[in-house]
Amino acid sequence: MAAKKTTRQPKSLTAGRPPTLNRTRSISRKTTKALIGKHHVLEKRKQQAIAKGDKRAMSVIDAEIAAMGGIEKYQEASLQGQRHDRGGDSSRVLMQWLEPCLKERKALGEGSLRLLEVGALSTQNACSKSGFFDIQRIDLNSQGEGILQQDFMERPLPQSDADKFDVLSLSLVLNFAPDPKGRGEMLLRTTEFLHEPERYLGSEVPMDMFPCLFLVLPQPCVANSRYMDEARLTAIMESMGYTKTQSKTTQRLVYYLWTRESTCVGLGGPFPKKELRTGGTRNNFAIVL
Structure with missing residues (x-):
C-alpha cells in the first residue's frame, strides 16, 4: 500500500x-x-x-x-x-550504460528520449553531444545559455505525461541537500518526474532500464558513512519502486542507474537515521525517509 x-x-x-x-x-x-x-x-x-x-x-x-x-x-x-x-564528466558513464539501447532505437527511427539533468554544469557533456536526448538542464546557478536557473525542489510537478522524463540525472547533487530529510525528499520527488514503467511495455526495442534515475555520489558517502552503506541505500531506493540495474565504484565516486519498476512508494520503510558503522574516521552522510 x-x-x-x-x-x-x-x-x-x-x-x-x-x-x-x-x-x-x-x-x-x-x-x-x-x-x-x-x-x-x-x-x-x-x-x-x-x-x-x-x-x-x-x-x-x-x-x-x-x-x-x-x-x-x-x-x-x-x-x-x-x-x-580529469575524468570529470559523469555522463560518460551513463552513456556507456544506455548507448546500446539508444543506438538500436535510432536505427529503427525511434524519437529522442527526454532527460532532466539536475545540477547541470555544461551543455557539452557526453549526453548533450550524443544526439539521443531531448534535454532539460537546471541548476541553482546557471552556467550559461541552455541551463535554466532553477531549484529542483521548487520545480513545478508535472501536470501531464508530456511533462515527464525517461531519464533523470542527479550527479553530485544529493550530497548537497541541506540535511538527511532533505535528501530523502529529493529522492522521493524524482519519482514524480519519471514516466510510469508501463509506458515501455511492448516496445520494439527492449527498454528494461527505463524509466531511470542516474545517481552519482562521492564514494565515501556510501563506503565510509556511519549511517549509510550499500544495503541501506538499496533498501531506501527499493522502497520507492527503484531497482538497481547498473553500478560502478571508483576511488572518488560511486555511480548508479536505478530503474523505476513500480509506482508503489513506502514499502519497507520508514528509514530513520541509524548508526550502521562505528569509528572516529566515519562521515555523517545519511538519508532519512
Missing part, C-alpha cells in the same frame, strides 16, 4: 549547495583534492557546531573557510574536477 505523502515543505537546495562560478583557472589535481577535502571537514564541523548552538565555534570555522578563499574557491576547485582531462 502506498504511503501517505508528507505535508512537510521540502527544503530548498540553496540551503545546502554552494553557488557555482562561470570560469575557473587551472588548479593541480593535488591542490583540488586537498581544498575540497578540507572544505568538507570544515562544513562537517560547522554543522556539528550549529546542532550544539555553539556560536563561538561557528565563528571560528567560518573564519577558517574564509581564509581558504570561501565558497568561491571551493567551487572553483569543484568545477576544475569536472574537466575532461
